[in-house]
Amino acid sequence: MKALIVDDERLARTELKRLLTPFKDLQVVGEAVNAEDAAEKINQLRPDLIFLDIQMPGKSGFDLLEELDSVPTVVFTTAYDEYALKAFEYNALDYLLKPIEPQRLEDTVKKIIEKSRKKSAVESDKEILAETDQVFVKDGDRCWFVKLERVRLFESEGNYVRLFFEENKPLILRTLNYLDERLDSKTFFRANRKHIINLKWIDSIEPWLNGGLLVKLKDGHKVEVSRRQAVKFKDMLSL
Amino acid sequence: MNTDFKITQNFNTAVKKEKSTGKMKLSRKKIYWISQLTGWSLFVLINLLVIASFEELPWQRILVWIFLGATGIFFTHLLRRIIRKKSWLGLPLKKIIPRVITASFITGIVIYALVFAASYFSGTMNRDELTVGMPIAGAINTSGVIFLWSLIYFAVHYLENYKKKEIESLIWEAAVKDYELKTLKSQLNPHFMFNAMNSIRALIEEDREAAKAALTKLSNILRYSLQMEKMESVPLEEEMETVRNYLDLERIRFEDRLKYTLYVDPQSENIEIPPMMIQTLVENGIKHGISKRTTGGEIDVKTSLQIANGKSQLKIEIENSGHLSANELKNSSGFGINNTKHRLNLLYGEEAKFSLKNINGEKVLAEVEIPIHASTG
Numbered sequence: 001m002k003a004l005i006v007d008d009e010r011l012a013r014t015e016l017k018r019l020l021t022p023f024k025d026l027q028v029v030g031e032a033v034n035a036e037d038a039a040e041k042i043n044q045l046r047p048d049l050i051f052l053d054i055q056m057p058g059k060s061g062f063d064l065l066e067e068l069d070s071v072p073t074v075v076f077t078t079a080y081d082e083y084a085l086k087a088f089e090y091n092a093l094d095y096l097l098k099p100i101e102p103q104r105l106e107d108t109v110k111k112i113i114e115k116s117r118k119k120s121a122v123e124s125d126k127e128i129l130a131e132t133d134q135v136f137v138k139d140g141d142r143c144w145f146v147k148l149e150r151v152r153l154f155e156s157e158g159n160y161v162r163l164f165f166e167e168n169k170p171l172i173l174r175t176l177n178y179l180d181e182r183l184d185s186k187t188f189f190r191a192n193r194k195h196i197i198n199l200k201w202i203d204s205i206e207p208w209l210n211g212g213l214l215v216k217l218k219d220g221h222k223v224e225v226s227r228r229q230a231v232k233f234k235d236m237l238s239l
Numbered sequence: 240m241n242t243d244f245k246i247t248q249n250f251n252t253a254v255k256k257e258k259s260t261g262k263m264k265l266s267r268k269k270i271y272w273i274s275q276l277t278g279w280s281l282f283v284l285i286n287l288l289v290i291a292s293f294e295e296l297p298w299q300r301i302l303v304w305i306f307l308g309a310t311g312i313f314f315t316h317l318l319r320r321i322i323r324k325k326s327w328l329g330l331p332l333k334k335i336i337p338r339v340i341t342a343s344f345i346t347g348i349v350i351y352a353l354v355f356a357a358s359y360f361s362g363t364m365n366r367d368e369l370t371v372g373m374p375i376a377g378a379i380n381t382s383g384v385i386f387l388w389s390l391i392y393f394a395v396h397y398l399e400n401y402k403k404k405e406i407e408s409l410i411w412e413a414a415v416k417d418y419e420l421k422t423l424k425s426q427l428n429p430h431f432m433f434n435a436m437n438s439i440r441a442l443i444e445e446d447r448e449a450a451k452a453a454l455t456k457l458s459n460i461l462r463y464s465l466q467m468e469k470m471e472s473v474p475l476e477e478e479m480e481t482v483r484n485y486l487d488l489e490r491i492r493f494e495d496r497l498k499y500t501l502y503v504d505p506q507s508e509n510i511e512i513p514p515m516m517i518q519t520l521v522e523n524g525i526k527h528g529i530s531k532r533t534t535g536g537e538i539d540v541k542t543s544l545q546i547a548n549g550k551s552q553l554k555i556e557i558e559n560s561g562h563l564s565a566n567e568l569k570n571s572s573g574f575g576i577n578n579t580k581h582r583l584n585l586l587y588g589e590e591a592k593f594s595l596k597n598i599n600g601e602k603v604l605a606e607v608e609i610p611i612h613a614s615t616g
Contacts, residue, residue, distance in 0.1 A: 008533075009434070009437075009438065009492050009493070009494075010494060011437070011442060011445070011491065011492065012434075012438065012440035012441065012492075014441050014444075014445070015437065015441035015444075016441055018441075018444065021441075034533050036533075055430070055530070055534050056535045057496075057530055057535075058532070058533045060532065062280055079430050079431075079432075079433035079434040079437060080430040080432070080433045080434075081430070088438050094313045095595075097433070098437040099433070099436050099437040099440045100437075173286055214579065226267075239273040
């Protein structure tokens with residue numbers, strides 16, 4: 001398993017690297033000193049895991065995550081960020097408090113390696129966002145790591161896209177066209193100019209005006225499939 | 240919420256103190272009985288003196304008057320019990336007036352009826368001269384006296400309440416100010432503490448001597464900040480020593496991304512300043528200035544003496560690399576700035592000044608001016 005350490009402090013990186021040496025399954029493939037450096041190294045080294053400091057010069061750890069299309073497993077390392085960590089849904093997060101307790105680190109690393117073993121069987125193409133990939137979403141004071149399979153609907157709002165998952169509907173800074181290219185077409189379907197739907201969340205389909213279709217999602221949302229897309233849609237489902 | 244609670248607590252203890260000092264004086268009960276006895280005795284005595292100057296005063300009549308005084312005390316005491324039991328003092332004036340008038344009238348009639356009976360049967364009254372108007376006039380007269388009694392009773396309580404409220408609001412104000420000063424005394428930023436400890440742990444492997452020195456500095460800062468919680472002011476020199484320790488520790492973290500210079504005017508070394516004030520501003524400079532820049536930066540602290548409007552002042556300048564947006568400058572609550580301003584205001588009023596501004600878009604300058612008082616200078 002490949003890991004990247006992102007921290008602006010040399011000593012903090014050194015200390016974490018030293019603490020990680022006993023874990024043979026984990027290989028520290030690089031270190032980044034700020035968010036920009038990290039973005040580059042993530043693209044280049046494709047780590048499975050990043051240890052991420054939240055407060056860094058320039059962009060913060062959160063800013064970095066927002067820019068990434070697909071977010072690797074993240075372990076936050078922070079000295080004292082009660083406030084920042086509270087923003088997360090409780091179970092969605094691994095974090096280590098500096099100075100890092102070796103026992104705590106061991107538990108965290110073991111858990112992550114365990115998880116990745118189960119997952120690695122379905123290793124997907126890196127260019128396409130599969131339903132098991134997760135994205136980082138920040139909306140005001142709240143943050144989530146969202147597995148794409150949990151997202152029912154993507155709705156275009158100018159340069160932003162609104163995600164619908166559980167009872168949340170935060171915005172992310174991406175265009176719908178961009179997502180359409182990146183999302184796995186086996187699961188996600190472009191219904192019309194404004195919407196991408198998750199096929200696994202479809203409840204019912206009925207004919208609509210002009211040869212289009214009206215898709216009802218399990219949460220009650222109704223989305224129109226344009227005539228042009230309806231042809232594609234029927235093709236796909238008949239397969 | 241927490242704040243309110245604490246203030247209320249301080250306030251309660253303050254009020255308790257006030258109450259316990261009240262006990263040292265005469266108890267309220269005693270004052271009441273002394274007033275009752277002297278009031279009614281004077282009333283009877285004056286009446287007797289006036290009567291005696293006009294006509295002959297047989298001893299039976301004196302007894303009737305003393306009896307009047309006694310019933311007066313008894314029934315007004317009864318009236319007081321009703322007033323207290325029904326808590327008339329808490330009622331609005333509109334409701335009190337009709338109640339007091341009615342009560343006075345009833346009490347007056349009862350007292351007069353008893354006195355009338357006493358004088359009738361004791362033979363002090365000339366039964367031949369008795370007219371219908373006489374008892375009516377007597378009853379109204381007595382009611383007037385009781386009404387006067389009630390008036391005094393209520394007036395005393397209103398005055399007392401007013402005074403108590405005034406004292407309470409003063410105590411409250413003092414408690415709030417005291418509490419504000421306590422909370423405004425800045426504490427060490429925990430983020431800094433834990434980062435420093437993390438750096439020190441890494442240093443133990445890398446450079447043991449440096450790790451030892453860093454640990455000593457960290458203890459010094461911690462000790463200083465704990466001691467300062469109890470103090471109103473501290474010599475400038477001591478505060479600057481802590482700032483130096485602090486910056487040295489931050490240098491371990493930031494390495495060559497942080498440079499600093501400190502200059503203390505030798506004449507200003509012993510001037511008393513609010514503890515942790517410079518420290519907080521330096522921490523802010525690092526947190527919102529230098530730590531945001533990938534290339535790091537510089538922080539300079541300079542103190543000097545100056546004379547403004549004929550008064551000598553201490554001037555502290557903290558300049559750091561960085562830039563605050565207009566919004567950040569305006570909305571500086573997150574920068575410990577409001578905190579500093581408020582604290583200076585509580586300690587020195589209008590005499591202290593604080594300002595924060597951008598310089599050439601490259602640097603941020605925080606300036607503090609504190610009056611030097613003869614006693615501390």
